[in-house]
Amino acid sequence: MKERTVFALDLGTSKVACLAVGGREEGRLDVRGGASIACQGLYRGVIVDVGETASAIDAAVRKTAQMTGTEPDELVVSISGSHLETQIGQGLVPIFPRTRPIGREDVLQVIKHSRQTMPPAGREIVQAIPREFRIDGQRGIHRPIGMHGDNLEVMTHIVTGLAEHVRHVEEAVASAGYKVGQMVASPVASGLAVASQANVEGGCCVLDIGAGVTDMAVFLDGAIAYSVSYPVGGNLITSDLQKLLKTTFEEAERLKLEAGTAWAAGIDDDESVDVLQVGQTSARPLQRKVLSEIIESRMREIATIAQRLIVEGGYDEALNEGVLITGGTSLLPATTTLFDSVFGPMKSRQLRPLVGGAFADVASPPTMATAAGLARYALQDDDEEIAPAVTSGSWKERIRTLFSGKA
16 A cells, blocks of 8 residues: 555534544554644534635644645545435446456446436435446456456446535635545445444444534445435434423533433432533533433434434345444444434443554544545555546546445
8 A cells, every 4th residue: 555644634513623543454554744723614514605715625624734844735625514415327348359357447347338327407426436347247246357258247336416515514624724635425434433344344333423413334244335414413313402491502512421421311310410500500400311311312313314214225134244333423422322222122331433553542532433534545556446536626527435444
């Protein structure tokens, strides 16, 4: 693998996070710097204030660059939000003459063919990831280069987004003085951050429960099978507490973090917590179980949506590695207990990014999963597989595969 430093930029609802990563050792990212800057320029995963977001990007990247002594040429950037949609693209190219092995150019050509689908008006392709290659109908091929056959096919996982939201990401990065080298759907990135090779090959669902959205990715047979972002996250829990307990957002957030749990049945009836309500000068006691019941209701909704999407997609019997949970909101106590009650035999686990290096502590919290996954995606071994289709030009023309750089 070429020695280089990748700068990954996660545009989250509550913060902008940047990581500088310089390769992998024993499966862990070598984190060389990182920073997280609070940002109010995004709402439920999409940019609503380009200037505010650009300012946070500038601060996060500059702070990270100072740690490494390296200025980034370009950034690998996340994109999230419920506007993202997925579809399957198909491509086919004949191999002639049959006696020659399939080459890199054949793979590039068939993937380009699969990307020729025309998105609906107002949408554009954000990412296209090969899911499975086929040679003369033989399925399940991940690395066709060097093999023989008459026809090469590919099934490609295509992510599209609303063009205006994609443009806002580009504008915010450019306004901060940087260039988008690659844009990656947040569900894909979060999955790569926490899922091991065994998880990806055995079948798993990764849920990154953030402040504004929950990013969900399903991996089967070593490839991405499905991804989605839905607008339910930790901020809605705080908002529920604010309204029902008649307090401020800040007080509700404190209560959630200091006394909250995702499983109310585990709380004794005699436990209490002090709540400072709006218009009051002193705090009043509240049953901690009541607090947790409010939190559990919204967390159960997050789990139920994921479970429904898994069943509707027909993945429920294929996820042998279960449900892997990450993201800041996953840190609520008893989260796995709640998710296990929803998913039944499909067990859940809380995971952190697989990182190492001098600044591993910066990148190891679940809140940094997307940033870590962005770096892992960008650090794939370009020489082993197909790499960028071009060495310059728009990020939209670049092609990558997960097979050469699986977690």
